[in-house]
Amino acid sequence: MSLKDIKKEFPIFSNKIQNNDLVYLDSANSSQKPQVVVDRIYDFYTKEFSNVGRSIHYLAVAATNLYENTRTLVQKYINAKDKNEIVFTKGATEAINLVANTFGQKYLKEGDEVLLTELEHHSNYVPWHYLRKSKGVNIKFAEMDENGDVTLETIEKNITDKTKIIAITHLSNVTGAILPVKEITKLAHSKNIPVLIDGCQGAPHLKLDMQDLDCDFYAISCHKMYGPTGLGILYAKKKWLEELPPYQGGGGMIREVKKEGITFGELPNKYEAGTMATAQVIAFGESIKFINKIGIENIEKHERELTVYGEEVLRKNNSVKLIGNPKDKGSVLSFTLDGVHPHDIATILDEDGVAIRAGHHCCQILHEKLGLSATARASLGVYNTKEDLDQLNESLKKCKKIFS
Amino acid sequence: MDLKELYQEIILDHGKNPRNLGKFENFNKDAEGYNPLCGDKVHVYLKLNEDKEIEDISFEGHGCAISMASASIMTELMKDKKNPEVKEILNDFLDMIKQSPELKSQLIKEDEKTKLMSLSGVKRYPMRVKCATIAWHALASAMNYKKDENNSEKFI
Numbered sequence A: 001m002s003l004k005d006i007k008k009e010f011p012i013f014s015n016k017i018q019n020n021d022l023v024y025l026d027s028a029n030s031s032q033k034p035q036v037v038v039d040r041i042y043d044f045y046t047k048e049f050s051n052v053g054r055s056i057h058y059l060a061v062a063a064t065n066l067y068e069n070t071r072t073l074v075q076k077y078i079n080a081k082d083k084n085e086i087v088f089t090k091g092a093t094e095a096i097n098l099v100a101n102t103f104g105q106k107y108l109k110e111g112d113e114v115l116l117t118e119l120e121h122h123s124n125y126v127p128w129h130y131l132r133k134s135k136g137v138n139i140k141f142a143e144m145d146e147n148g149d150v151t152l153e154t155i156e157k158n159i160t161d162k163t164k165i166i167a168i169t170h171l172s173n174v175t176g177a178i179l180p181v182k183e184i185t186k187l188a189h190s191k192n193i194p195v196l197i198d199g200c201q202g203a204p205h206l207k208l209d210m211q212d213l214d215c216d217f218y219a220i221s222c223h224k225m226y227g228p229t230g231l232g233i234l235y236a237k238k239k240w241l242e243e244l245p246p247y248q249g250g251g252g253m254i255r256e257v258k259k260e261g262i263t264f265g266e267l268p269n270k271y272e273a274g275t276m277a278t279a280q281v282i283a284f285g286e287s288i289k290f291i292n293k294i295g296i297e298n299i300e301k302h303e304r305e306l307t308v309y310g311e312e313v314l315r316k317n318n319s320v321k322l323i324g325n326p327k328d329k330g331s332v333l334s335f336t337l338d339g340v341h342p343h344d345i346a347t348i349l350d351e352d353g354v355a356i357r358a359g360h361h362c363c364q365i366l367h368e369k370l371g372l373s374a375t376a377r378a379s380l381g382v383y384n385t386k387e388d389l390d391q392l393n394e395s396l397k398k399c400k401k402i403f404s
Numbered sequence B: 001m002d003l004k005e006l007y008q009e010i011i012l013d014h015g016k017n018p019r020n021l022g023k024f025e026n027f028n029k030d031a032e033g034y035n036p037l038c039g040d041k042v043h044v045y046l047k048l049n050e051d052k053e054i055e056d057i058s059f060e061g062h063g064c065a066i067s068m069a070s071a072s073i074m075t076e077l078m079k080d081k082k083n084p085e086v087k088e089i090l091n092d093f094l095d096m097i098k099q100s101p102e103l104k105s106q107l108i109k110e111d112e113k114t115k116l117m118s119l120s121g122v123k124r125y126p127m128r129v130k131c132a133t134i135a136w137h138a139l140a141s142a143m144n145y146k147k148d149e150n151n152s153e154k155f156i
Helices: A035-048 A058-077 A092-107 A126-135 A152-158 A181-190 A238-243 A278-294 A296-316 A342-350 A364-370 A386-403 B009-016 B065-078 B083-098 B110-124 B126-142
Strands: A086-089 A113-117 A138-142 A163-169 A195-198 A217-221 A232-236 A254-257 A262-264 A320-323 A332-337 A357-359 A375-379 B029-035 B040-048 B054-062 B151-155
Touching: A035 A058, A035 A278, A058 A086, A058 A278, A086 A092, A092 A126, A092 A163, A092 A195, A092 A217, A092 A232, A113 A126, A113 A152, A126 A138, A138 A152, A152 A163, A152 A181, A163 A181, A181 A195, A232 A238, A278 A296, A296 A320, A296 A332, A296 A386, A332 A342, A332 A386, A342 A357, A342 A375, A342 A386, A342 B065, A342 B126, A386 B009, B009 B065, B009 B110, B029 B126, B040 B065, B040 B126, B054 B065, B054 B126, B065 B083, B065 B110, B065 B126, B083 B110, B083 B126, B083 B151, B110 B126
Parallel strands: A113 A138, A113 A163, A163 A195, A195 A217
Antiparallel strands: A086 A232, A217 A232, A254 A262, A320 A332, A332 A375, A357 A375, B029 B040, B040 B054
16 A cells, blocks of 8 residues: 555545644544544444354354454564453553553552653553552652653663562653663563553554563553554563453453352453453454555654654744654654744644644653643654645744734 | 634733733732643732732733733732622623623723633633633632532632
8 A cells, every 4th residue: 555645545634624624743642544444343333243252143253253353463463472462451541550450459569669751641650650559659750861762771770679560651752752662671671570561652653573572561552553442452471461360350251250259261351351342443453454554664664754854844943842852753743832832833723724732742740841831742643744744834833923 | 713813912912921920929818720631820819808809919820822811811800809899700701701792790891891802712712711711710719719509610
């Protein structure tokens, strides 16, 4: 599939949004959906719908197979060793909550340390915060440097003999920093510390290989990968999924239930209690196929070129100050505009059909460090073009004019 | 529409050069308004005398042009106002910013109405209404007003 005409695969771009062509620069928040994904949801509900994993009628068996096919597609996409290392959740947030909750319950005690970074999204801080309250666990934040990076050395400096788990982002949704997650994992493992990677921004943009990366947990958000909302993935090494207790209780995750006691099901059912987001899982299979058709390497190359172009364009605009200059940068362009608050920027850009995000992007710790209450952020996806970034720059000039 | 309607001269002026900005020394009431969506904060300081008259008022904070302008205009307007008037104006403003086409209170002078109505452009931008009301909610807290149980938009 050629990248040139890729916008045509996404029906939203053929509609006018408030009489404008849509310039969508908010993919780090959520990506748009290709027609194949939208169609798959429709087809499943209209022709194939049944609950999965329970009944034995024709539709139930077919739906179960479709559901499990996606698990295999995900396994291959991230090169996990075993398909049962893929757990479907309601989002990356739930994936991290699952680990914080079950790992915390079993392995953490008062005085133990969880090491995060200052880059983390609230969803990779708040779940750990609960363990402060319930277990007396301490949370440490590895510092972000002036480039918006967190280095291997900084992580190393923050590890103590009390560090029990390291939970870090793969790619910062504000500064764009791509962390040396493989090296961090190697270092952590040399000290017997497991590693969770928040891969919300990694999975849609970078080639993943769980066996090479060797991390213990990796959280994925499907709606940022051209997939449906309400769905996330937790990759966890099999030994953890076997060792850790179940997260939620309910139907589907048990083996035998008696008044005296309960035994739990095999993997991956143990962590998939209740009726899952069946249609979303099945449609997400199409998202993976869509990405595979283009090739994640091609997507990454395209987005990296656009990021460099976007930085060039914005640097020429004297009023713009780019946030973050990390060594290795993903397709996130955060910035401020002289004398114009990010929310005013977002409203003015919106009038031109340019959709960006303004605010703290669920990263208040990071913004406090920057000394800013808010930033504006343009983030890219496979469908973006140089023209989109030119339009961004033109609209920013308009902001400046209004406020001059 | 109209960005021009949203970003009128009055708003740009007050947004850039907010009046009554900065904490003053002898305040005796204060409260903070916070917008969790964007992290913007407005802290309102009052010197309230025994007659519940606002002898002095100022604010501190950071935020967008709308929130700064609204806080600035509010502090100008509320200085020297007494308690029941403050509440009436506050409720009238909140009503206007959310639904009512006009300000009804007789306590607000025509030139003051013009200033307040310059903020009415946010009605077209539901996500920005909070920007225009953040300072007003902080003032309500500082004055110890309670929300009406039957109408959460109204202070009693």
